[in-house]
Amino acid sequence: MYTRNLRKPSPSKNIYKFASRKSHSTIMCESGLEFDACFHLEFSPTIAAFESQPHGIEYLVDGKVRRYTPDFKVVKNTGEIEYIEIKPERIHTTEKFRNEFEKKRAAYSELGYKLILVSEKQIRNQHLLSNLKTLHRFSNTTLSDVHKKVLELVKKVKSLSIRQMAAKMNLVIGECIAACAVLIGIGAITADLVTEPLCEHSLINEN
Structure with a gap:
């Protein structure tokens, strides 16, 4: 070799x-x-x-x-x-x-x-590759109280959209997308990354 x-x-x-x-x-x-x-x-x-x-x-x-x-x-x-x-x-x-x-x-x-x-x-599946790049962009983020609260909420309700999450937690949608990207990246929660971009309408599920 x-x-x-x-x-x-x-x-x-x-x-x-x-x-x-x-x-x-x-x-x-x-x-x-x-x-x-x-x-x-x-x-x-x-x-x-x-x-x-x-x-x-x-x-x-x-x-x-x-x-x-x-x-x-x-x-x-x-x-x-x-x-x-x-x-x-x-x-x-x-x-x-x-x-x-x-x-x-x-x-x-x-x-x-x-x-x-x-x-x-x-x-080069359009949505999947774009979403994976989003996960990578946030992959070095240190877990904060926001991430922990997002995870607690998802575990409690099992499934909800990012828009619903933002309303329940009194956060802007961008903060929720970023937090979800980190948690999806480490396998703590899941979302459909194949058929749509990660956005306010994305359904977040307990893993």
Whole structure:
């Protein structure tokens, strides 16, 4: 196995940096798409940690040795390790890429690991990605009395909209959205992040 070093400056590449609280590190990414994927990995409840550009492998194709480094290594809550390849739609749908990827997948399978292909369409779901970025923006917020009172209210009533929450707690809607973003980010409460933006109409539920 070998390792690529994205921390070494390169004049020909734009490197994106993602601050991961989950992994306690800065994740270096080679593309905006990989950077956007980090938001999904950061807030996935089944993932304990992740890193970019992990150790690569060498594998044989038609008797020739090829090198390959996946985009991410993921450690699940179960301890299982998976590897992820990120690709835009224009590439991952081609027959050439599919054939090459299956050889890489087989090589990882022989090592006892899964290699998973994640597409641009999966990553750039409009509302979900925007909401995950909102969660990330507030992820370093220290829990305050407001957060504790929001959590107590949600546990008491089980489900209510952010507008109802603001009225009951005598807070402005923006404060409630920010508080809910923090609590959703740590898994204390839930909301539909897939089909609508996090807003005053969002229904907040007990987790």
